[in-house]
Amino acid sequence: MTLTVETYGTLAEANAARRGDSRYLAGGTLVMRDLNYAVPGLSRVLRVSNPPRAIRQQGERLSMDAGVTMADVIESREAAFLAPVARSVGGPAVRNMATVGGNLFAAHPYGDFTAALLALDGEVQFVDGRTQPMEAFLAERDRAPLVASITMRMPRTGEFRFRKVARVKPKGVSVMSIAAWLPGAPMRVSQVRIAFGAMGPTPLRARAAEQVLEGKVLDASGIERALSVATQGLAPVDDALASAWYRNEVAPVHLRRLLLDEEPEP
Ligand SMILES: Cc1cc2nc3c(=O)[nH]c(=O)nc-3n(C[C@H](O)[C@H](O)[C@H](O)COP(=O)(O)OP(=O)(O)OC[C@H]3O[C@@H](n4cnc5c(N)ncnc54)[C@H](O)[C@@H]3O)c2cc1C
Structure with a gap:
């Protein structure tokens, strides 16, 4: 089949040229795979x-253009809290190409960076000027116009935590990832947001756990109920890395380690 590559000056022009037979190419780490496999x-x-x-700081929020790469995030002073998340995506060659915008559309089990954006109250800005909260965006991302940028809360020191569980370390694909924004941590927390990656078709919030953590201190007794409802609302699937059953069994174990701020396993 013939393939046409069209280069535009702006995202708005590329967006206007989109049709059913076309894909926008950002870093290309996923699109090139589809091209190599001649996806119909x-x-x-x-x-x-x-x-x-x-990458720009805007008061209490941080804004990132969709074309920002994982390597850009690692080098950024403003986005230093996200460096461990960016570092968890693939190896160095992938991180040099992989964009934040592309990660928003990455299918299971990818989307580790997007899990962090969901926890950090992310909001998507489309090229047509509209905006959408991350959760609503993820529910209908297949119909979205091109994304221009993303904004998120800037956590205070110690308020944001991220863990990635993988069989191959340090750069394996996720069995699951967990991102949490914990305002008030390590003392009484309020308005907590917890997002799991690879525990559903898109990153998903653990709303039941968030609710029971309201006003709790992050110690063993304060987090007990949250662990018992950790997987409510999540929808893991079986894949080559782990079964849905296994993911559900170990999710509370990894959430516990994150909430108690235990060192991740080497
Ligand atoms: C070896 C390897 C390891 C990987 N490891 C990980 C990992 O550990 N964690 C992880 O999360 N991912 C991983 N990935 C997946 C991928 O690299 C990342 O998800 C990356 O962020 C995708 O970004 P990209 O710019 O390369 O996307 P592309 O391949 O360019 O695009 C992916 C999709 O997003 C769409 N898109 C891109 N930008 C926009 C935009 N601005 N607006 C609208 N649509 C857009 C494209 O049209 C396409 O459908 C890995 C991939 C490979 C090949």
Whole structure:
């Protein structure tokens, strides 16, 4: 099949040129795989010559252009709290190409960075100027226009935690990832947000656990009820890495380690 590659000057122009047979190419770590496997119905690739790649602090929020790469995040001072998340995505070659925007669309079991954005009250800005909270976006991302940027809360020191559980370390694919924004930690926490990656078709919030943590101190007795409801609302599937049963069994164990801020296993 013939493949056409079209290069545009802006995301808005690329967005206007989208049709059913086309895919936007960002870092290409997933799109190139589809092209190599000749995924049916993909005959046009749209790209932008120099997509914006800025990271900006805006009061209590941080904004990132969709074209920011994992390597950009690791180098950024403003986004230092997200460096462990970016470092968990693939190996160095992948991180040099993989974008934040592409991660928003990555299918299970990928999407570790997006789990962090969900925990951090992320909001998506589309190229047409509309905005959408991360959770609503993830529920209908297949119909979304191109994403221009993402904003998120900037946590205070010690309020954001991330763990990735993988069989191959340090750069294996997720059995699950857990990101949590814990305002008030390690003392009484309030308005906690916990997001799991690879525990459903998209990253999902553990709302039941969030609710019972309200006003609790993050110690063994304070987190007990949250662990008992940790998997409510999650929808893991069986894959080559782990069964849904296994994921459900170990999720409270990993959530416990994160909430008690225990060192991740080497
Ligand atoms: C070896 C390997 C290891 C990997 N390891 C991990 C991992 O550990 N964790 C993880 O989360 N992921 C992993 N990935 C998956 C992938 O690299 C990341 O999810 C990455 O962030 C995808 O970004 P990209 O720019 O390469 O996306 P692309 O491949 O360019 O695009 C992916 C999808 O997103 C869409 N898209 C991209 N940008 C936009 C935009 N601005 N607006 C609308 N749609 C857009 C594209 O059209 C496409 O459908 C891995 C991939 C490989 C090949």
